[in-house]
Amino acid sequence: MGVRRVSRWLLGLVFLPVLSQAAGKCERLIVTGSPDAPPYLWRDPADPAHLIGASADLLQHVAQDLGINIEVVYGGKRAEAQNEVRTGRMDMLLDAPLTLAGLTAQDYIHPPLVRNDYVVWTLKGSALAYDTPADLHGHKGALSDKARLTEAFDAFAQRQLTLERRSSLAQAFQALLLGDVEYVLAGRYAGQATSQTLGITDDVRAHDQPVDQPGLFVAISHDSACNEPWLRGQLAQKMTELPASGLTEAAVQRNLERWKAQLKQPVSAPKQ
DSSP: OOHHHHHHHHHHHHHHHHHHHHTTOOOEEEEEOOSEETTTEEEOTTOTTBEESHHHHHHHHHHHHHTOEEEEBOOSSHHHHHHHHHTTSSSEEEEEOOOHHHHTTEEEOSSOSEEOOEEEEEETTOOOOOSSGGGGTTSEEEEETTOOOOHHHHHHHHHHOEEEEESSHHHHHHHHHHTSOSEEEEEHHHHHHHHHHHTOTTTEEEOSSOSBOOEEEEEEETTOTTOOHHHHHHHHHHHHHHHHHTHHHHHHHHHHHHHHHHHHTTTOOOOO
16 A cells, blocks of 8 residues: 555544544524414414424424524515525425425425325215215315415316315305305314314314325425535434324424414414
C-alpha cells in the first residue's frame, strides 16, 4: 500500500467517529402544513403563528424521543405551505398527500403519520344503500372544497360519481338536510364535529366502511439541511411504532374534543 493511500486510510479512521456522531445532529426542524384540517392540523386561535392538532402532537412526541426540537408554524394556506417546503424555506410538511408531483420535491416517510377515513354520510332513514363506492353511482353527493382525497379515488369519482363541491363541510351538510344531495363525503371526525356543531346528530348517520383513506405523510424537503438518512430512518421507525402504541387514536380524540370546545366559543361552523 502506497504512502498516499495509507495516509488517506489513517485520515479516514481519525474522522470516522466524527462522521458517525454527526449523523442525526439536526437539532431543529421548521415544520408546516395545512391550516384548515382539524382535528389533525389547524391554526392555533391563541397563537396564529403556529399550528396545533393531532398530527402536530404526534410529531412533537416523535421529535422528543429523537432529541430534536421542532416548531410547527403557519406557512400560509395549504398550497402556500406546500410551496414553503418544496422550495426548502421550511424543512418539513406535516400532512403531505402522496402525489407524483410531491415526489419530485420531497422525501416521504412511510408509513403515514395518520390516515383520514372519508365516510359516506346520509340522512337517517335514507334509502341509499352503501357498501362500496360503486353503490354511489347515479346518486348526487357533496363534499367540502377543502376535502383531500387520494389521487386514485379522485379519478374514480370524476368518472363514476356525481359530486358537488361546497365551500365548507357545513354547507355540504346543509345541502343534505335540504334534500339537494343524497349523501356527503367527509372525514369521519370532521363530520362528527360538524354535525354536532350544527345540532344535526339526530338527523344524519355515518356509514362505517370508509370510501377513501388518504394517508397524511410527513415529508422532508429535498433542499432541507436536515434531510439525511439517519433522520429519515429514525422517523420511519417511529411512524411504524405509533399505530400499535395507541398514541395516534388518543391524539386524535384529544384534539377532536379540543376543536369542538373551540367551535362552541364563537358560534361558527368549521371550515372543513
